[in-house]
Amino acid sequence: MGRAPCCEKMGLNRGPWTAEEDSVLVAHIERHGHSNWRALPKQAGLLRCGKSCRLRWINYLRPDIKRGNFTREEEDAIINLHQLLGNRWSAIAARLPGRTDNEIKNVWHTHLKKRLSGGQTQQRATAAPKRKAKKTEAAAAVNGPTTIPVSSPEPSLSTMTVATEDYSMASSADQNTTTDCFSSEEFQIDDSFWSETLAMTVDSSDSGMESGEPHCMDSASPSSNNDDMDFWLNLFIQAGGMQNLPQI
DNA sequence: AAATAGTCCAACCGCGGCGGC
DNA sequence: GGCCGCCGCGGTTGGACTATT
Structure with missing residues (x-):
């Protein structure tokens, strides 16, 4: 179906996130929310695809993430x-x-x-x-x-x-x-x-x-x-x- | 101290579902 | 009703790290 390609790979960063990217993403989401993941990286000035941003936020940057070993x-x-x-x-x-x-x-x-x-x-x-x-x-x-x-x-x-x-x-x-x-x-x-x-x-x-x-x-x-x-x-x-x- | 094996986890990939046009 | 775009999900993988030899 009309599935969007994962991301336009041209010119976009991949792999581990830098602290700088993290802070940019967090700051942007705090300010504007994340209503549109696809547009977010562009708005935030990140060279990442929306998917990657979403994943990073959900799995790592979200403020309510509980870290540490599982009990x-x-x-x-x-x-x-x-x-x-x-x-x-x-x-x-x-x-x-x-x-x-x-x-x-x-x-x-x-x-x-x-x-x-x-x-x-x-x-x-x-x-x-x-x-x-x-x-x-x-x-x-x-x-x-x-x-x-x-x-x-x-x-x-x-x-x-x-x-x-x-x-x-x-x-x-x-x-x-x-x-x-x-x-x-x-x-x-x-x-x-x-x-x-x-x-x-x-x-x-x-x-x-x-x-x-x-x-x-x-x-x-x-x-x-x-x-x-x-x-x-x-x-x-x-x-x-x-x-x-x-x-x- | 170095090499190897094993473990862990962040991130990527691709698919399916849903909603808008 | 069909197409398109986006989001969310689950599976998988690559690399970092630790433990063992």
């Missing part, structure tokens, strides 16, 4: 969500605040898949970060003032903080809900977060908002994409949920 809870959540959703990384990422689909995909392929197939006891979640520090620091340097203090160097589940706006979820019709959820400067997530996160995919739609509290991660908010997913999630849960799933 055991997060990994478990990914495993569970993957059982439910399959390789729909973006859907999984939408339920893990601060994590990108790319990151989740990487973790899945490098750790979780092995863990599941090998049945080996996973050690990464508790292991000290070996390599990430450098790149993370670099990223922090790049992000500079645009970065909301997302997490401590070694983010713990109990003190995880996320940005005021959740870009991944605020992009659609559930923006109001999102705003409500992230209305404070810092959003504390306690240890029950992950179990609740998973539970919410069920509760919020089959029983409505019984708690009377808006759910930050509410996948059942009237977002078009999630409606279908929640329907299937509900169906799945009603059919017996995870317990009936064979172990991978």
Whole structure:
């Protein structure tokens, strides 16, 4: 179909982004938003294609990105969500605040898949970060003032903080809900977060908002994409949920 | 100290879906 | 109804980095 070519390769930069490019992109998005990715690089004066800019922003420069190792809870959540959703990384990422689909995909392929197939006891979640520090620091340097203090160097589940706006979820019709959820400067997530996160995919739609509290991660908010997913999630849960799933 | 193997992750590529014309 | 353009997604890869020999 009329798919646009990836980018006109003539004269456009490729490969790793420089700190300068990063700051230009961040500054431009902060000022003008990103309503049109294709036009953005031109407007910002970047020699990149729109796709590349979008990817860079979503996976790296977004202020609400949570850096650092995945916790055991997060990994478990990914495993569970993957059982439910399959390789729909973006859907999984939408339920893990601060994590990108790319990151989740990487973790899945490098750790979780092995863990599941090998049945080996996973050690990464508790292991000290070996390599990430450098790149993370670099990223922090790049992000500079645009970065909301997302997490401590070694983010713990109990003190995880996320940005005021959740870009991944605020992009659609559930923006109001999102705003409500992230209305404070810092959003504390306690240890029950992950179990609740998973539970919410069920509760919020089959029983409505019984708690009377808006759910930050509410996948059942009237977002078009999630409606279908929640329907299937509900169906799945009603059919017996995870317990009936064979172990991978 | 150097070479090699293994791991991790940022970025690219190509496809499908959606909306506008 | 069909074409076109854009966006978002998932798969893949190349290079940087660390661990081991």
